[in-house]
Every structure is written in structure tokens, then in C-alpha cells.
Amino acid sequence: MQKHPPAADPAPPVPARAALLARLRGGPGGPGTSTLRIRPALPPPLPAPAADPAPAPAAVPAPAAPGRSRGNPAxxxxxxxxPQRDDPALAEAVEDRLVAWAEETGIYAGRLDEVRALSLGRYTMLTYAHVEDPDRLLAPAKCTLAQWATDDYYCDDESAGAVPLQIATHLSQALAAIDPAHLPARYAPLLEQAMRADPVLVALRSGTEHLSRYATRSQLTRYRQEMAALFCGYTAEAGWRVSGRTPPVWEFLAVRQDNSFLPTMVMLDPAGGYELPVEAYADPRVRGAVLKAASASVIVNDLYSMHREDESAAVNYNLPALIEAEEGCSRAEAVRRSAELHDELVHAFEEESALLAAAGFPxxxxxLADVWAWLGGNLEWHRTTARYHPAGRAPARDGSPEHGSTQGPEHGPTHGGTPA
Structure with a gap:
């Protein structure tokens, strides 16, 4: 891959999922690497899942060319x-079911065309490349749209009812929709009434219930914990807006580790029909690698959404703008430095994943291979969606501009600073 600024010699291509999977199985190699073949304290392998078993390395197709971000010239x-795959028919099947579900829950009432314009069905198809079943894909799609609705209704869009001084209260109620609160009998009916009256709470609870069809109890607990962290990130960004404070870059990056795509990424194994045990996910080395991937993915969002946010009347925070303000550089230089941070994180995830795979725990x-493929799908969606490309010019899938495409609504769902 080309570096920033362009190097004289081309860098080696980014490995596809099949290549990474082979590398993960083998661990690091070469002179001086024998001491790196550590054995993480991970649990013994689980019984092979009956549904949707893990494919053998040879069965995983390897795309011919590395991913490119040529869709937006900036x-x-x-x-x-x-991207591991591009299946428009599967994406459309998920999209149709998702829009129908949004109508049932009441979120974005009268704005379902904007929901469809998000192309969340395509996003889910691209990022969960190991899942073929539309209903399994629909579970993370529902949960993701409910997350974005939470940010819109409670944090960003005052026209939709967002009240800055009530954000923490609303998010606490949102958490109760995901991780049910157990009140004394006298007050439980009042809580249930509130849960049924708010479309966002209906969507959060319904999405979690759909996920529970495929997730174990420990996987649901993991999802709830990452959602709680996401809500902490929402609250921190709301604090910046209310106070008018511009955070330093280090603080912004720390908060964005919470306000990232991690709640979406942790649904990879339940959607795929297998389980990463809690002992493995909680291992500091595993968690560190996954958090780096999550942070890299949200930098992609910052890079592709910056023009949209610059044109918005709302106060938004993105990495290039903060680097520009803190370091006194041009926007182009801030974008280049942001891209370097992204690449550093992705390289780190790749290297740390190879070390972790030396334990041989299937x-x-x-x-880790599914997270790697998720990163490729996430970039491809940002690169190709009309949502993030000025002048209504969405790129074609080969990276060239596609004339005649239409851009999504200027202020549709999730138009604020949250991912996507």
C-alpha cells in the first residue's frame, strides 16, 4: 500500500482475509522470532459449533486487489x-427487512427514505462477510440502527427531541432497554410504560432481543458492556458541546475509543454462529488489539464525514479538525496525519493478531480474522456510499467517480459526530 506522503517504492499489498488467516494460524516467522511464539493463557477450544462452522483457510476467497480509498479525493x-465480498442481492434483502422493522418500531417516522439512503443493509453485508443468512445479518443491522437513533434522538438532533442537559438521563434509560432494569413491583409498570412509549427504547430492546436469538448469555453481556461504554462516549462529546470546549487530540482519541464501532464489531461471533469465550475477549492483549481496530475504524468515519460535518449547523468533532486546531497546520496536513494514525493502528492490529494466533485457539x-475482514468492509462502505461524497458524486466500486449518482439527504439519520 502507498504511504503518506507517497513513498518512492510501492509498499507491499494489504493481505486479504485468507492470507491473514493463514498468517494467524502460523504466527510470526523468520530469524529471531522464536521467542515471540508465546502461549497466551486462553481457555481450551470450544466444541465445534453446529451452525455456520468456521471455514477452512482454503475455502475463504481472497480478493485480487487491496482495498483503496480513492472514492473521496480528500x-x-x-x-x-x-472487502471480502459484495453481494447486492443480500444487501437489499437485509435493507428491506430493516426498513420494515424501523417502521414497526416508530424510529425515524416519516423519514424511512432517509433510513434506506443510509445503505445499512449494504454496510452489514460488507462488514459481516462471514455471514450468509439474512436473518443473522438483520440482528446486528437492527442493533446498529438503534444505536444511531439513540445518538440522533437523544444527543444531536434537537428537532427530534434531543435536550443537551438531559442526555445522561436519556442514555441511562436507553441502557435499561438493553440491559433490563429490575424495579420494585410498584414501579415496574411505569418503567414498562416508558419503554413502550419511546420509539428509540422500543428499537433498542427489539434489536437486542433479535440478537439474543443467536448470542449466548456471555455474548449478550459483552454487547451490553460495550453499549454502556458507547453511551459514556456520547455523554463526553455532549459535555464538550454544552460547555463549548474543544478537547485536546489525546482526550478526543480516548473518548472515541468508547464512541466507536466496537458494539457493532463484538456481534461478529454471535452473527457467525460461534463464540469467542469471555476469558479470551478479556485477555488484555486481545482487547488491546480489538480496541486498536475499533479506533482505526472510527478514524475512517472521521475522514469521510468531515466535509458533511463542516457543512452542518451542529457542533461536531472530528480528528482532522482537532489536529488542525491543535497543531496549527493546514486541513490537508491534518488529514494526512489522521491517515497515518489510522495506518499505525491497523498495522498494530495485524501484528498483534499474528502473535495472539500463535496460541492456536480456533x-x-x-x-481476529473476522475483525480484519470487518475493517475492509467498513472502509468499502465509507468509500462508496453517496452519504459522504460531495456534489452527489458517489464513487464506483473500482474507486472512480460515478456520474449521475445521488447523495443521501443532507441531514438524515446519524448526521452528528457519532460513527456513520
């Missing part, structure tokens, strides 16, 4: 794997 080329190997 975004440099990023180090990231290519669920961990599969999860």
Missing part, C-alpha cells in the same frame, strides 16, 4: 484489507 489511501483465530 481522503488519502489507507492501509486496510479489501475461536480466537476466527474472531
Amino acid at each position: 481522503v488519502p489511501e489507507l492501509y486496510c484489507p479489501p 475461536p480466537l483465530i476466527r474472531f
Whole structure:
């Protein structure tokens, strides 16, 4: 891949999922690496799942070319794997079911065309490349749309009812929709009444219930914990807006680790029909690698959404703008430095994943490979969606501009600072 600024010699291509999977199975190699073949204290392998078993490395198709970020001329080329697949029919099947569900819950009432314009069905198809069943894909799609609705209704869009001084209260109620609160009998009916009256709470609870069809109890607990962290990130960004404070870059990056795509990424194994045990996910080395991937993915969002946010009347925070303000550089230089941070994180995830795979623990190997493929799908969606490309010019899937495409609504769902 090309570096920033362009190097004289081309860098090696980004490995596809199949190549990474092979590397993860083998661990690091070469002179001086024998001491790196550590054995993480991970649990013994789980019984092979009956549904949707992990494919053998040879069965995983490898895209021919590395992923490119040429869709938006303002975004440099990023180090990231290519998308694992592109199945428009599957994306449309998920999209149709998701829009129908949104109508049932009541979120974005009268704005379902904007929900469809998000192309969340395509996003889910691209990022969960190991899942073929539309209903399994629909579970993370519902949960993701409910997350974005939470940000819109409670944090960003005052026309939809967002009240800055009530954000923490609303998010606490949102958490109760995901992780049910157990009140004394006298007050439980009042809580239930509130849960049924708010479309966002209906969507959060319904999405979690759909996920529970495929997730174990420990996987649901993991999802709830990452959602709680996401809500902490929402609250921190709301504090900046209310106070008018511009955070330093280090603080912004720390908060964005919470306000990232991690709640979406942790649904990879339940959607795929296997489980990464809690002992493995909680291992500091595993969690560190996954958090780096999550942070890299949200930098992609910052890079592709910056023009949209610059044109918005709302106060938004993105990495290039903060680097520009803190370091006194041009926006183009701030974008380049943001891209370098993204690449650093992706390289770190790749290297740390190879070390972790040396333990030979199949669920961990599969999860890390699925995160790698998720990164490629996330970039491809940002690169190709009309949502993030000025003048209504969405790129074609080969990276060239596609004339005649239409841009999504200026202020549709999730138009604020949250991912996507």
C-alpha cells in the first residue's frame, strides 16, 4: 500500500482475509522470532459449533486487489484489507427487512427514505462477510440502527427531541432497554410504560432481543458492556458541546475509543454462529488489539464525514479538525496525519493478531480474522456510499467517480459526530 506522503517504492499489498488467516494460524516467522511464539493463557477450544462452522483457510476467497480509498479525493489511501465480498442481492434483502422493522418500531417516522439512503443493509453485508443468512445479518443491522437513533434522538438532533442537559438521563434509560432494569413491583409498570412509549427504547430492546436469538448469555453481556461504554462516549462529546470546549487530540482519541464501532464489531461471533469465550475477549492483549481496530475504524468515519460535518449547523468533532486546531497546520496536513494514525493502528492490529494466533485457539483465530475482514468492509462502505461524497458524486466500486449518482439527504439519520 502507498504511504503518506507517497513513498518512492510501492509498499507491499494489504493481505486479504485468507492470507491473514493463514498468517494467524502460523504466527510470526523468520530469524529471531522464536521467542515471540508465546502461549497466551486462553481457555481450551470450544466444541465445534453446529451452525455456520468456521471455514477452512482454503475455502475463504481472497480478493485480487487491496482495498483503496480513492472514492473521496480528500481522503488519502489507507492501509486496510479489501472487502471480502459484495453481494447486492443480500444487501437489499437485509435493507428491506430493516426498513420494515424501523417502521414497526416508530424510529425515524416519516423519514424511512432517509433510513434506506443510509445503505445499512449494504454496510452489514460488507462488514459481516462471514455471514450468509439474512436473518443473522438483520440482528446486528437492527442493533446498529438503534444505536444511531439513540445518538440522533437523544444527543444531536434537537428537532427530534434531543435536550443537551438531559442526555445522561436519556442514555441511562436507553441502557435499561438493553440491559433490563429490575424495579420494585410498584414501579415496574411505569418503567414498562416508558419503554413502550419511546420509539428509540422500543428499537433498542427489539434489536437486542433479535440478537439474543443467536448470542449466548456471555455474548449478550459483552454487547451490553460495550453499549454502556458507547453511551459514556456520547455523554463526553455532549459535555464538550454544552460547555463549548474543544478537547485536546489525546482526550478526543480516548473518548472515541468508547464512541466507536466496537458494539457493532463484538456481534461478529454471535452473527457467525460461534463464540469467542469471555476469558479470551478479556485477555488484555486481545482487547488491546480489538480496541486498536475499533479506533482505526472510527478514524475512517472521521475522514469521510468531515466535509458533511463542516457543512452542518451542529457542533461536531472530528480528528482532522482537532489536529488542525491543535497543531496549527493546514486541513490537508491534518488529514494526512489522521491517515497515518489510522495506518499505525491497523498495522498494530495485524501484528498483534499474528502473535495472539500463535496460541492456536480456533475461536480466537476466527474472531481476529473476522475483525480484519470487518475493517475492509467498513472502509468499502465509507468509500462508496453517496452519504459522504460531495456534489452527489458517489464513487464506483473500482474507486472512480460515478456520474449521475445521488447523495443521501443532507441531514438524515446519524448526521452528528457519532460513527456513520
